[in-house]
Amino acid sequence: MVKVTYIAHDGTETTLDGAEGDSVMATAISAGLDGIVGECGGSMMCATCHCYVDDAWSDRTGPRKDGEDDMLDCAADDVKDTSRLSCQIKLTAELDGLVVHLPSSQL
Amino acid sequence: MSGVSEHVVIVGAGQGGLQAAMSLRTEGFTGRISLIGEEPGLPYQRPPLSKAYLKTGAADALTLRPAAFFEKHDITLVTGTRVDSIVRDTGHVLLGSKTLGYDHLILATGTRNLRPPIDGLEHALDLRTLEDAKRLRKELDRPRTCAVIGAGFIGLEFAAVARALGHKVTVAEAAQRPMARAVSSPIAARFAEMHLQMGTRLCFGQAVKEVDETGIHLPDGEKIDADLILLAAGVRPNVELAQAAGLPCDNGIVTDAQLQTADPAISALGDCAVFPDPRTGRLVRLESVQAATDHARTIAKRITHGTATPYAAVPWFWSDQSDLKLQIAGLAFPEDDCIECENGSVLRFDGDALTAAETINNPKVHMKARKILALQAPPGRDTLKRAGYDLTLI
Numbered sequence: 001m002v003k004v005t006y007i008a009h010d011g012t013e014t015t016l017d018g019a020e021g022d023s024v025m026a027t028a029i030s031a032g033l034d035g036i037v038g039e040c041g042g043s044m045m046c047a048t049c050h051c052y053v054d055d056a057w058s059d060r061t062g063p064r065k066d067g068e069d070d071m072l073d074c075a076a077d078d079v080k081d082t083s084r085l086s087c088q089i090k091l092t093a094e095l096d097g098l099v100v101h102l103p104s105s106q107l
Numbered sequence: 108m109s110g111v112s113e114h115v116v117i118v119g120a121g122q123g124g125l126q127a128a129m130s131l132r133t134e135g136f137t138g139r140i141s142l143i144g145e146e147p148g149l150p151y152q153r154p155p156l157s158k159a160y161l162k163t164g165a166a167d168a169l170t171l172r173p174a175a176f177f178e179k180h181d182i183t184l185v186t187g188t189r190v191d192s193i194v195r196d197t198g199h200v201l202l203g204s205k206t207l208g209y210d211h212l213i214l215a216t217g218t219r220n221l222r223p224p225i226d227g228l229e230h231a232l233d234l235r236t237l238e239d240a241k242r243l244r245k246e247l248d249r250p251r252t253c254a255v256i257g258a259g260f261i262g263l264e265f266a267a268v269a270r271a272l273g274h275k276v277t278v279a280e281a282a283q284r285p286m287a288r289a290v291s292s293p294i295a296a297r298f299a300e301m302h303l304q305m306g307t308r309l310c311f312g313q314a315v316k317e318v319d320e321t322g323i324h325l326p327d328g329e330k331i332d333a334d335l336i337l338l339a340a341g342v343r344p345n346v347e348l349a350q351a352a353g354l355p356c357d358n359g360i361v362t363d364a365q366l367q368t369a370d371p372a373i374s375a376l377g378d379c380a381v382f383p384d385p386r387t388g389r390l391v392r393l394e395s396v397q398a399a400t401d402h403a404r405t406i407a408k409r410i411t412h413g414t415a416t417p418y419a420a421v422p423w424f425w426s427d428q429s430d431l432k433l434q435i436a437g438l439a440f441p442e443d444d445c446i447e448c449e450n451g452s453v454l455r456f457d458g459d460a461l462t463a464a465e466t467i468n469n470p471k472v473h474m475k476a477r478k479i480l481a482l483q484a485p486p487g488r489d490t491l492k493r494a495g496y497d498l499t500l501i
Contacts, residue, residue, distance in 0.1 A: 032176035
């Protein structure tokens with residue numbers, strides 16, 4: 001299992017156990033976490049799974065995937081250097097302990 | 108609408124029905140919510156059934172929200188249950204021997220597969236529900252010779268997956284090109300070329316005449332042998348419940364610009380609803396995640412706050428076939444002009460107005476088109492022409 005901590009806009013922290021290969025988005029959705037919508041199911045058709053990767057982890061999550069920049073352009077909240085679509089971050093053993101921050105809104 | 112609804116009943120637990128329930132809570136609705144679905148199990152995503160799911164078989168990944176979510180948000184989910192009728196006078200729905208009162212009713216009944224009057228069609232499988240997809244996956248566990256009836260999104264997505272797995276695939280389509288209802292000829296041609304290169308046979312202008320257990324018969328007399336036949340000839344909206352309750356229906360449940368039916372206590376959303384296209388006012392029915400979820404949000408706002416902002420969301424659609432991702436922003440009618448851009452995308456125009464952008468593997472242009480089409484006064488054709496029809500320069 002890979003632990004992922006989601007820090008909501010209001011500061012609430014939720015730590016979930018994800019499976020290797022699952023995305024940060026899917027892990028949140030399957031636990032019913034509010035704050036990530038994932039409307040298109042990870043098809044890169046929306047920007048409703050926007051997250052900010054914690055500074056301590058952004059090297060390990062790597063650069064944005066092809067097309068991610070373009071989708072993030074339509075994110076509801078500010079896009080920062082650490083902004084990612086959480087459907088495009090796949091969990092690996094190296095990401096155990098990952099921390100992501102959630103925006104104030106996804107729509 | 109004035110006053111606050113105490114109990115909202117949602118008929119149909121697909122993505123749109125679920126979104127209505129979720130958006131009601133997000134908007135602050137505090138009354139009861141009942142979400143009634145005919146299929147068993149938790150609400151799930153349909154788009155991957157003809158894409159990722161066919162490849163991976165990961166059914167759990169399709170679940171939209173876990174059981175605990177419904178408890179947490181106080182949404183009563185009733186599955187495996189069909190609503191038999193609506194009694195509008197008293198504000199009730201009938202489910203078998205039970206009745207359920209509503210203050211507001213949301214119809215999210217979706218569609219069912221169109222089964223044209225073709226002899227022997229009982230030999231053809233469907234691809235609409237998770238159950239259908241599970242069965243198809245099982246059928247694909249040994250080498251197959253597949254015949255697909257219909258070259259729309261579903262038929263072609265299936266063809267791409269089946270061919271990539273090594274199965275033989277023939278697609279028969281009544282129209283002269285693939286995805287004729289959804290995209291322009293140049294885009295259709297590029298997809299046709301890709302499927303041909305994969306080794307799939309495409310037969311256009313061939314409305315299948317007859318099906319039997321050994322294959323399909325084309326009108327030109329040819330028999331295509333197949334031991335797996337998929338029917339993917341489009342869908343029909345589920346309007347019977349609304350129709351029997353006396354609500355106007357016209358290729359869908361007719362709604363106004365606030366997605367309200369002729370009865371102010373009843374709304375309709377998603378694949379089963381026809382609504383006025385915000386740009387032209389023409390009644391349209393869209394089959395998409397976007398329409399289902401954006402309709403749901405509009406209705407939830409109206410029920411919760413009583414406000415009635417006309418629906419104006421920009422439509423978007425996608426299809427994944429092999430390594431080509433088709434993205435469509437906007438809504439073009441068949442007669443709209445078609446401009447092929449240097450970057451490979453196609454822009455559609457109704458006179459001076461940009462109506463849609465069709466792109467392949469080009470999310471940048473797609474997202475730009477969505478932004479431009481959402482503007483109050485989008486740039487006209489001349490402005491776009493001066494930019495060489497490159498939307499990214501606007």
